[in-house]
Amino acid sequence: MQSENKIIADFVKVANSAAGTLAGMGREARENARERMKEAMGGMDFxxxxxxxxxxxxxxxxxxxxxxxxxxxxxxxxxxxxxxx
Known part of the structure; x- marks a missing residue:
């Protein structure tokens, strides 16, 4: 029984870590897209x-x-x- 709980605990840790990594990647992608739009629009006369x-x-x-x-x-x-x- 103890080993099953350790496997579940490890799985939860991995899932939480993956979720954090995906959230970070999403934020980074959004910031990169925003920066590229600023660069693209910078040359235009707005x-x-x-x-x-x-x-x-x-x-x-x-x-x-x-x-x-x-x-x-x-x-x-x-x-x-x-x-x-």
Whole structure:
């Protein structure tokens, strides 16, 4: 009976060791893949999220100013048109 318990205990140790090794290999593979993606993407011209949001806000503000200026031009053109009559 004692020998069966030792065999089971040894098997559990081997299984735990294998599980730890597989988990470590998975982490290492994931880190390597992430590093390779960074290297591959590094040569491309990508912007950060903060830069994108800043430019998006600038474009939105410029659009609002254009809308205001268009309204002013239309008002001036309407005034000029009514003055001719």
């Amino acid at each position: 912007v950060s999220r903060e830069e994108f949001d800043a430019v998006k806000d600038m474009a939105s503000l410029a659009r609002e100013k254009v809308d205001v200026l268009e309204a002013k031009i239309m008002a001036l053109e309407a005034k000029i048109g009514s003055d001719k009559d």
